[in-house]
Amino acid sequence: MLQLDDLSFAYGSVKAVDQVSLDVAEGSIHGLIGPNGAGKSTCIDLISGRQRPTSGSVRFRERDITRMAAPRRRHLGIARSFQRISVYPDLTVADQLDVAGRLVGEQDVDAVVAALALGPSLPLTPSEIGYGEQRRVDIALALLGAPDLVLLDEPAAGLSREESIALADHLAGLVRERGMTVVLVEHHLEVVYRVCDRLTVLEQGAVIADGRPQEVRRDPRVVEAYLGRSAA
Numbered sequence: 001m002l003q004l005d006d007l008s009f010a011y012g013s014v015k016a017v018d019q020v021s022l023d024v025a026e027g028s029i030h031g032l033i034g035p036n037g038a039g040k041s042t043c044i045d046l047i048s049g050r051q052r053p054t055s056g057s058v059r060f061r062e063r064d065i066t067r068m069a070a071p072r073r074r075h076l077g078i079a080r081s082f083q084r085i086s087v088y089p090d091l092t093v094a095d096q097l098d099v100a101g102r103l104v105g106e107q108d109v110d111a112v113v114a115a116l117a118l119g120p121s122l123p124l125t126p127s128e129i130g131y132g133e134q135r136r137v138d139i140a141l142a143l144l145g146a147p148d149l150v151l152l153d154e155p156a157a158g159l160s161r162e163e164s165i166a167l168a169d170h171l172a173g174l175v176r177e178r179g180m181t182v183v184l185v186e187h188h189l190e191v192v193y194r195v196c197d198r199l200t201v202l203e204q205g206a207v208i209a210d211g212r213p214q215e216v217r218r219d220p221r222v223v224e225a226y227l228g229r230s231a232a
């Protein structure tokens with residue numbers, strides 16, 4: 001469904017993404033992992049259209065979208081989470097979802113609310129809900145309109161282990177139910193192994209491993225580069 005082909009991007013002399021090629025299969029949850037500074041967020045920016053690559057291409061459903069502006073990509077069905085929900089700090093969660101849902105033609109906001117267990121948060125404003133709920137609202141906003149491809153950049157950042165696992169399960173259930181495809185950047189490896197069908201591992205901008213989670217976690221390069229600390 002999504003192909004990155006020899007994709008590169010540099011911030012000045014820093015090669016943030018270095019000839020990355022990967023293939024995201026329709027209906028899968030595809031994890032993008034790697035140590036800090038490996039280039040994961042920059043990849044998400046290149047897929048969502050926030051940045052343009054210096055070379056290489058991005059194809060979505062066989063269409064070259066490398067130079068396409070971000071709003072057009074959203075229209076095509078590529079959505080991303082933003083890690084912030086306080087764009088309208090005075091609006092309740094219900095109103096935020098309602099406004100955003102109308103913009104993208106969501107027919108069933110209730111289903112997203114139920115899947116992410118946001119019912120109790122609906123009458124409250126962002127400052128009145130906990131961090132875990134805020135993260136779930138952020139994800140709900142990305143999922144509205146049933147985009148075909150959802151890019152999630154560290155949805156479990158700052159959450160406890162229990163909260164991360166609960167979030168991952170909610171997310172996986174909703175994604176499967178709606179037939180969406182996900183690219184998931186995530187540091188919590190337990191979450192990654194729990195929900196991802198496939199993993200691509202980046203180190204210093206380059207792909208060092210790609211495959212099923214059980215294969216990747218045993219790959220010596222991955223263990224050495226990144227997982228050694230927590231793979232045991």
Ligand SMILES: Nc1ncnc2c1ncn2[C@@H]1O[C@H](COP(=O)(O)OP(=O)(O)OP(=O)(O)O)[C@@H](O)[C@H]1O
Binds near residue numbers: 015038039040041042
């Ligand atoms: N705005 C920027 N200006 C200059 N260099 C940047 C900028 N953003 C990222 N970089 C550099 O690009 C490289 C890749 O960063 P990126 O944020 O994509 O990595 P990451 O894998 O998402 O890291 P993390 O897990 O820490 O979020 C790093 O060396 C980083 O320092």
